[in-house]
Amino acid sequence: MEIIEKLNSRLLDKTAEKCQLDLEVYKQRALVYTQMEGAISVLSDMQADKSYVYKSKAALELGLNMEESSTVIDSIWEEEIIKKIHPDDRLKKYIHELRFHELMDSLDAEVRADYSVLSKIRMKDKDNEYRLVKHRMFYMYSPNNGKLRFALCLYNIALDQTLPSVSDFMIINTTKGEVIVKDKLDYQNILSRRELEVLKYVGEGYASKQIAGLLSISINTVSRHRQNILEKLKVKNSVQAFKDSFY
Structure with a gap:
C-alpha cells in the first residue's frame, strides 16, 4: 500500500x-x-x-x-x-x-x-x-x-x-x-541506489508507470522497490521506537 x-x-x-x-x-x-x-x-x-x-x-x-x-x-x-x-x-x-x-x-x-x-x-x-x-x-x-x-x-x-x-x-x-x-x-544508509532513484521520482509525484519508463524497468519492479522502501523505513522507524524513546 x-x-x-x-x-x-x-x-x-x-x-x-x-x-x-x-x-x-x-x-x-x-x-x-x-x-x-x-x-x-x-x-x-x-x-x-x-x-x-x-x-x-x-x-x-x-x-x-x-x-x-x-x-x-x-x-x-x-x-x-x-x-x-x-x-x-x-x-x-x-x-x-x-x-x-x-x-x-x-x-x-x-x-x-x-x-x-x-x-x-x-x-x-x-x-x-x-x-x-x-x-x-x-x-x-x-x-x-x-x-x-x-x-x-x-x-x-x-x-x-x-x-x-x-x-x-x-x-x-x-x-x-x-x-x-x-x-x-539518512536514506543513503538505508536504501539501495535503485531504491533512492525510485524514491526521488516518487517524491516528485511520478506514478509507477512513469517511473518504470524513466528507469527502463517493469512496473512490477517499481512496485517491489516501493514496497521495499516502505518496509525498510518502517523497520527503521517502528512504533516500538516511539515507545523506547517515550518510556
Missing part, C-alpha cells in the same frame, strides 16, 4: 458515530493563528475529507495564490502547498505524519493534546528558490467516537535560513518542553 493510501486509511474517519465538535470553532482558531503569527494555516477535517486553508502575506513570499485569503478544498491534503515542498522533505513529511499518528494511537486520550509535530522543511518561494519553512501540526480527537477529527498544520517562514543537509522532523511534548523523537533520516 502506498504511503498516501496508508495515511488516508489511518486518518480519515469513516465510522457511523459522528463527531459533534463544532467545526466553526476550529475554523476560527485556524484563522486566528494565521492573523496573529503571519502563518499559513490548514485545518483538515478527517470526517468530511475537507481542508480549510487560511493565508497571511507569507503566502506571497512562497508564491502561493492569494486571490482568496481563505479557501476550502475537497481533500485533507493541501496540494498547492505540498507541491512546493522539496521532494525529499515531502516524502519524509508523509512518513513522519504516519509515525506521529501511530504514536498518538498508542497514548491515552487524556495526554494526546500534549504532543505535536515540529519540523523544518524546504519549500520553493516566489522566485522558485528553496527556503526553510517551520511546520507545526496538532491533532484534535473526537470526544464522541475517540477518532481523529481535525489536524491543524501551520507554516511559517523560518527565521534561520541556513539550509541543513538533512531537514529536521521532531515530535515534541509541548507541556514539558521535551523532544520525544528527533528524526533525521
